[in-house]
Amino acid sequence: MKVNILYLIPLLLLFGCGEKQTVARYTSWQSSQTEEKIIRQTLRNFEKKYPNISYQFQPIPGNYTEKLQLMLGTGKAPDLFWLKGDTSPAYMSFDVLEPLDSFLEQDTDFEIDDFFPVFRDAFKYRGKNYGVAKDFNAYVLFYNKRMFAEAGLDTVPTTWQELYTFSKKLTKDTNGDGKIDQYGFVIEPSIDIVMPFAYQNGGEIITEDGEIKIGEPEFIEATEFMMSLYRDGIATNPADVGAGWMGDVFSRRQCAMAISGAWLIPYLKDNAPNLEYGVVELPRGKRKATLAFSVAMVIPKQSTHKEDAWQMLSYLSGKEGMKTWTESGIALPTRKSVAEENGFYQDSLYSVFMKSVDYAKLYKVNMQERWFDDSQAAMQGIFYKKKDIAQTLQELAVTLEKYKLD
Amino acid sequence: MKFKSRKKEQFFWGYLFLAFPLLLLTVFVFFPIGFAFAVSFFDWNLLIPDKPFVGLGNYIELFKDPVFIKAIKNTIIYTAGVVPVQTLLSLFLAFIMNQKIRGRAFFRTAFYIPAITSSVVTSIIFVWIYSKPGLLNYLLNSAGIESNIDWLTNPLTVLPSIMMLNIWTTSGYFMVSFLAGLQNIPSSLYEAAKIDGANQWQQFWKITVPMVRPVTYFVVIMSLIGCFQVFDQIFIMSSGGPDNASTTMSYFVYQNSFKYFRFGFGAASAAILALLIFATTVIQKKYFPPDAY
CATH class of the missing domain: 3.40.190.10 (Periplasmic binding protein-like II)
Structure with a gap:
């Protein structure tokens, strides 16, 4: 430790001082x-x-x-x-x-x-x-064309209800070992996955006037919908299949649909060049919205x-x-x-x-940085500890009050 | 140079030689410690020139912060779990490595390699081992134990999993300390014990353990400090999640200082951490001194 510092000193003296930006x-x-x-x-x-x-x-x-x-x-x-x-x-x-x-x-x-x-x-x-x-970049829905064809689906989901029924149809055990190896959809316990659906439902995290709305029914409903996909076993989670992120699950053909931004396109080119996929707008709720x-x-x-x-x-x-x-x-x-x-x-x-x-x-929440980690913790609590959604989000709303920008 | 007495001469030369290292320590260690402590009484945002004094405000806020309370709890669980297991395991390993067994050099190297491997590397390897289709679940299933969980996203297993990793990486390091201690025990003690009819087990507990007590003292203190400060494994493997199940105090300090722009608040939590380490060390020194048996 001391030796390291000794070596650093001359370096600092040489380069650290008198640096002028021209x-x-x-x-x-x-x-x-x-x-x-x-x-x-x-x-x-x-x-x-x-x-x-x-x-x-x-x-x-x-x-x-x-x-x-x-x-x-x-x-x-x-x-x-x-x-x-x-x-x-x-x-x-x-x-x-x-x-x-x-x-x-x-x-x-x-x-x-x-x-x-x-x-x-x-x-x-x-x-x-x-x-x-x-x-x-923006969230859109990626879907696997072959899986859709195999399930006899010739349209894409355009509503929440369809997202649910499609996911259900696309979830199956392809090799007959009694374990599901193809899921309809994939979600991560992350606030930014819920956000577009909350916006579609008329919900918001914080309004322009600085009113926190994450504990309101609109946001809770959207979270409940997303969670129902996972809890009903028709959506998986990257950790469950040993993948790094949602796009990774999609590229491994372990799910038929995934939400992602355009960053998934070059990733698929490199990691799953033969995968035939299509991109469509996110299914809509009460109105269209995405992040x-x-x-x-x-x-x-x-x-x-x-x-x-x-x-x-x-x-x-x-x-x-x-x-x-x-x-x-x-x-x-x-x-x-x-x-x-x-x-x-x-x-x-x-x-x-x-x-x-x-x-x-735009993904830009007018609060102190910590809003994100606290919201993320709440989502993980809902996801991994099966905490009550409404109660968790209402408690989160109270916590977030502290992080308003003044 | 002339000195009035020999004592003064020694004093002069002694401090002359110490001056440079002391200067460095002051600049890079003592001053930052003091400064960090001072910062903890301010609302210190690096980007805002106005840094108001808030007195004990940061400390009061800390103890109202559920995440910090969780971090203290996690840190204590982590330390209480790792230190005893690690100490016993490294003593045990050292005891075996001190015997004349075949391939001793190989085993010594094998146990020491994790200690000299970068913690980032070992953490990433263990992320794979602990994943759902990873090696750990594979081994458990092969052994007939049904296991299908992702060890790092399960709130119940995440902290123990990281504890296991830490025990594995640092036991080899402390094994070497114990080995040095073991080799200082005169073999006449063991010979005498053998003549008296003591078996291996008795020799271990009645001779080895008491004789390496100064080393044990060192090992326990060092691993206590290391555990209280655990950061890299958490940062890489779990980011404190899920739901703050693995947020430790160091991770909390980092988050608040470098992510939330709150150096004052971060410094206050660091001060609490320092106090905790200091208190534990004092208690250990008082009740388990290195030289009493």
Whole structure:
């Protein structure tokens, strides 16, 4: 232990002090090599167009949120960085981000109105825009075409009731050993799986005015519906079949339907290239709804290169940059014009996501970060300990009161 | 240099040599400890310049927080389960490894390897072993015990499962300490006992156990501290779940400090953890001193 520290000292003395930022720094995470390749391609295009802006690209490979927090806290934050939609309310409430409204007004080429309405004001807090939604993903329903055909089903489920009956028909013991090895559906004890169904049922976690609604009948009903699929044995759970996540269960052909975002498409290409699947909109409840995930590009208040950072943001989330970033389909564009140019409205898979955008609700809950872990614990209690759903959610509603942002 | 007395000269040189390590310890250990304690009295958000003093506010909130209470409970269960088993097992292993058995070097290595393997690696391996189609269920079923649970998502089994892993990884490490202790026991004691007609079992309890008492003291303290601070296995294997069934105090500290932006609250829970470790060590020193038998 002491030896380690001894070695560190000269290093710290050499590199730790007097670090001066002379150019704008851009930071992102990287979840795959494909992603990194496209980011670098986009940046090369940017350099060609804006040769006068010098910048540094500093990706953070792991523990992104933790590292970013420390960088912001010690005044060393990058000038432009990615911020996950679900962590954005906390950052916006801490007042560490630069409002982008004046940039948005001056930069007439940017055309914020080109963005889908749900993303246009996605990162607005107290009347100010703090980020631009760089891309998105949304929950849709993936289904296994062969299993549907085997069960004699030639339509897809469009309502809750159908989701239930279809799951029941698709659950079976294929090899006759007395154990079910094909489930109709798969769910995880996770709040974000319940959320789209709660929205469809008119429920909400917290309203715009800050009223907590997770303990209300609408939310409880949706949770009960999702749980009934599992408790009645027609949906499985990744842990039950030794899979890592829901998409993994689907790729192993252990379930006929799964909710997922577009990230499942490249995963299936790599892990189950022969699986024939289709993508449809989520079955609807009282109304259509789904959950959209987005990532913001933001500029911190402490940045000393705000003009350059905006220039970068404006290019990367502009029509040109977003096209390069999204045309391969690793992410979906938040601009309507880019979606059209990419031909996503004609594509049998991507058009479903584009349709979902019209009624999707952004996954961004205006509460302190801890709301998520407490809600997750409640879901796990319901799932694994068979706790009473209504009571658990009502208790959760009381707990969440503490996490309102002031 | 001239010194008034030999004592003063020794004093000077002694501290001169100590100065550098002491400086480092102050900068990297003593100061952070003190600072963390001070932070626990503030509402300390790294991202907000305004850090108001809240006095004992964080501590009061802690004891009203059901997750923290659960974390204390889990940590105590974890420690109470792991420490005795681990100590006995490592002493037992050391006792066997001290005999002249065939393949001794191989077994010593085999038992020590888990201790030098990264905890991240062992945790990931055990995630697979404990999964529903994993090795543990396979072995149990082969042995005729019907078992079809996922050990890490079952609220009843998650903590014991992680305890088992920890016992497995650290027993080898403490075995080496015990081995050193065993080799210091003069063989004349055993010879005398044999002449008196004591069997192996009696020799173990009447000679080995009392003679390695200083080592046992060291092992118990080190494993107590290690258990109270358990973090990596929880972080990788269960993230504290399901339903906080495996949330430990260290994990709670991490969550609050680095995920919820609440360094003051996190520091307060760390202070409680430190107090708990300190109290346990003091009790041990008072009632089970290393040199009494």
